[in-house]
Amino acid sequence: xxxxxxxxxxxxxxxxxxxxxxxxxxxxxxxxxxxxxxxxxxxxxxxxxxxxxxxxxxxxxxxxxxxxxxxxxxxxxxxxxxxxxxxxxxxxxxxxxxxxxxxxxxxxxxxxxxxxxxxxxxxxxxxxxxxxxxxxxxxxxxxxx
Amino acid sequence: xxxxxxxxxxxxxxxxxxxxxxxxxxxxxxxxxxxxxxxxxxxxxxxxxxxxxxxxxxxxxxxxxxxxxxxxxxxxxxxxxxxxxxxxxxxxxxxxxxxxxxxxxxxxxxxxxxxxxxxxxxxxxxxxxxxxxxxxxxxxxxxxxxxxx
Numbered sequence: 001x002x003x004x005x006x007x008x009x010x011x012x013x014x015x016x017x018x019x020x021x022x023x024x025x026x027x028x029x030x031x032x033x034x035x036x037x038x039x040x041x042x043x044x045x046x047x048x049x050x051x052x053x054x055x056x057x058x059x060x061x062x063x064x065x066x067x068x069x070x071x072x073x074x075x076x077x078x079x080x081x082x083x084x085x086x087x088x089x090x091x092x093x094x095x096x097x098x099x100x101x102x103x104x105x106x107x108x109x110x111x112x113x114x115x116x117x118x119x120x121x122x123x124x125x126x127x128x129x130x131x132x133x134x135x136x137x138x139x140x141x142x143x144x145x
Numbered sequence: 146x147x148x149x150x151x152x153x154x155x156x157x158x159x160x161x162x163x164x165x166x167x168x169x170x171x172x173x174x175x176x177x178x179x180x181x182x183x184x185x186x187x188x189x190x191x192x193x194x195x196x197x198x199x200x201x202x203x204x205x206x207x208x209x210x211x212x213x214x215x216x217x218x219x220x221x222x223x224x225x226x227x228x229x230x231x232x233x234x235x236x237x238x239x240x241x242x243x244x245x246x247x248x249x250x251x252x253x254x255x256x257x258x259x260x261x262x263x264x265x266x267x268x269x270x271x272x273x274x275x276x277x278x279x280x281x282x283x284x285x286x287x288x289x290x291x292x293x294x
Binding site for chain 2: 022025033034036037038039040041042043044045046047048051052055117121124125127128129130131132134135138139
């Protein structure tokens with residue numbers, strides 16, 4: 001069987017995350033975007049406990065409008081991610097049936113749908129995960145789902 | 146390797162990597178450490194992020210001594226990771242569990258520039274620490290398994 005018989009669904013989670021990242025950064029004022037960059041830079045080599053302080057600092061800096069925008073984008077992203085996982089699961093089942101026949105049995109394990117955190121955590125999480133997705137792309141030449 | 150066995154050593158691998166990263170950071174002078182933070186922060190909020198350009202920027206700024214220290218630590222890390230995987234394989238063989246060891250080449254840090262190694266580890270450690278802060282497990286992303294009859 002070739003991938004052409006059963007193409008993987010698109011978009012991928014990495015793609016929608018990347019789009020959400022851009023939307024979130026666009027929702028910030030230029031000064032807050034710079035502040036966020038400095039804050040992430042300060043977290044390089046920091047202990048996990050210091051992350052809490054940085055998040056608190058960011059939460060105090062973001063305006064109500066910025067927080068609302070981040071939450072809206074995050075809610076939309078979460079919905080898209082759930083649809084993508086559902087489509088991916090269906091694709092995997094089709095793929096496995098083609099490979100192993102109709103009697104293949106499926107088990108679904110640890111599907112966690114992320115709860116929405118505070119806007120600061122959402123923002124940091126998305127930015128750092130997106131950096132990591134870029135890293136995977138550069139190192140392995142492929143993207144995560 | 147049976148991928149369902151692999152998670153057993155993930156905590157060990159994470160610990161080894163964190164220790165190595167800590168040693169790498171300690172080998173940096175204050176200017177290089179400051180620049181590392183700056184480039185990672187800028188990368189995270191850039192409208193047009195370019196990881197390789199950032200790694201190159203850092204590479205140019207690192208001293209010869211810093212580069213050597215990072216390369217040495219990267220080689221040491223690869224060796225330790227290789228030993229941990231080999232120990233897991235041996236444990237699986239000795240336990241008599243059914244096993245198949247496929248050949249899946251590990252990404253080699255020693256083949257990349259010290260600048261890229263530093264940026265890579267910084268991003269990965271940031272992500273792990275943030276996940277810890279959020280009290281997440283190693284990998285909470287959904288995954289689906291299947292078995293054949």
